[in-house]
Amino acid sequence: MQLGSLRQLTLGSFVLALVPLIALLWQSQNDLAKVGRMTSVETRFVVSAVGLMQQLDSATIDLERSLRQYSVIKNETVAELTDNAIQQFNDAKLALCERLNQFGACQKLAQHIQQLENFRTINDQLLLNAYLASLNASVVQLRSDVDQAIQQRLAIQKDDLTAMQAKQAWLTAMLVSVSLLLILLGTQLIVNPVKKLKQIIRILAQQQGQLPPLSTQAPRELIGVEKDLHWLADRLKQLEHIRTALLRHAAHELKTPLASIKEGCSLLSDQVVGEMNASQMEILSLLMSSTQRLNTLVEKLLDYNLLLQQAQPTFIFASPRQLVSECLEDYALALQDREVTVDIMVEKIRVDEELYRRILDNLVSNAVAHGAPGRPINMRIYLDQEMAILDVANRGKRIAKDKAANLFEPFIRGDEPRNDNVIGTGLGLSIVSDCARLMHGDVEVVDVDYADVCFRVRIPQKEML
Structure with missing residues (x-):
């Protein structure tokens, strides 16, 4: 399944990650509206x-005042005012009781009102005081019921808000987690192909x-880049095959006529075909010198071709002292008039012995060929930040x-002439670099401060993945 373009994948992942956040915002708005409605109610x-309770308190005061006035002034005008006060008290009581949906204290108040409605027949002041005291006690009880009802409603509202907060926190955690998972999924869909491209590039480089x-x-887009890298890998393989074949065939083809020329020069030098004069011997000497130079060029070419074919080095812990000693023994004749200073500060290094020996051979040969005659050559091998460092330095230009x-x-090849009068191939330092x-x-x-030219080779000592 192809995922479409990189732009579509990025926008799609962004939109998909926003869906849980939009759902969270919508739920938060709903909860906020619910809290607003609850608070309003x-x-x-x-x-x-509170207003109805205040009206009942006021009606209670008016009723008590009217009853006491009638007990003092017994006329019809005061009686009508008392009847009106009783009616107002009943109305306030009914409104408050309907609001609270509580009927215990309201029934007691109804009984007290029925007793007080016969106020015209109550002549005993003590009995009237008892009725009024019971009425006031019932009003106080009703006021307590009102306070209790308000506290219960507030407690219920607090519990609802707590439950809503817990729900909101749980929903926030869940939806944010879903958004993060979607973001990670979208990121992974982009990162995985990029990691694969880096892997391909690493394989091509190594x-x-x-x-x-x-x-x-x-x-x-990333699949297109991957296809281009595969094409590039095939093309590099073709070019590498062509280059290797060219070097192999060229070296082989040069060996055959070179052997014939050397054999002919040898026959002439031994004067098998007849005695030669001084001029002919001089020409033969030049011919043999040129043949030797050509043989050196062919050997360098074969060495470079062999290096190109070695794709996988074999790492072991080798002794740098032994490798340097063997190298200097092979170049003993060339180093007769040179002082070689060797400074080795590590007992073992992790290298491929054959490749490292080629590095030593070519750097020493380069120092002999291009260094100032009679001047010293310095060699140092040491460790620096998990790197095996080889320095080969000489004096010269x-x-x-x-x-x-x-x-x-x-x-x-360099512009300066060689000290050994041998025409260089331009492959020595290239072999060092490839090794x-x-x-x-x-x-x-x-x-460096102790020489004019210094070649530094760094080989990592950590195992490469």
Whole structure:
């Protein structure tokens, strides 16, 4: 399943991650509206209950005053005022009781009112006081019921708000987690193909392993880049095969006529075909010298071709002292008039012995060929930040910085003449660079205070993944 373009995947992932957040916002708005409605209803209830209770208190005071006035002034006008006060008290009581839906205290008040409605027949002042005291006690009880009802409503409202907050917190945690999961999923759909591209590039750079198959679940742009990298890998394989074949065939074809020329020179030198004069011997000497130089060029070419075919180094813990000693023994004749200073500060290094030996051979050969005659050559091997460092330095003409990088390209030679009068191939430093690269290291020209030219090779000592 192809995921579409990278832009579509990014926008789709963004929109999909916003869906839970939009749902959370919608639920929060609903809860906020519910809280607003609840607060409005409870506020109206409290205001209404308190107002009705105040009306009942006022009606109670008016009723008690009217009854006491009638007990003193018994006329019809005061009696009508008393009847009106009783009616107002009943109305206030009914409104409050309907609001509270409580009938215990209201029934007691109804009984007391029935007793007081016969106020015309009550002549005993003590009996009237008893009736009024019972009425006031029932009103006080009703006031307590009103307070209790308000507190119960507030407690219910508080419980509802607590439950709503818990629900909101749980919903927020859940929806935010869903959004994060969707974001991670969308990110992973982009990161995985990018990681695969990095893997392909690493394989191409190290020239090791097979490329993974083309992705099927990735954005179109990244699949296109992956196809281009696969094409590039095939093209590099073709070019590498052509280059290796060219070098192999060229070296082989040069060996055959070179052997014939050397054999002919040997026959002429032994004067098998007849005696030669001094001029002919001089020409033969030049011919043999040229043949030897050509043989050196062919051997360098074969060495470079062999290096190109070695794709996987074998790392072991080798002794740098032994490798340097063997190298200097092979170059003993060339180093007769040179003092070689060797400074080895590590007993074991993790390298491929054959590749490291080629590095030593070519750097020493380069120092002999291009260093000032009779001047010392310095060699140092040490560790620096989990890197095995090899420094080979000589005295002579300094290398310009703009030319230093090109020295490690194949068939690139320096402008200065060699001390051994041998025409260089331009492959020595290239072989050094390729050997270091195969061991995941590098080589560069560095400035040091004790020599004019210094080549530094760095080989990592950690195992590469």
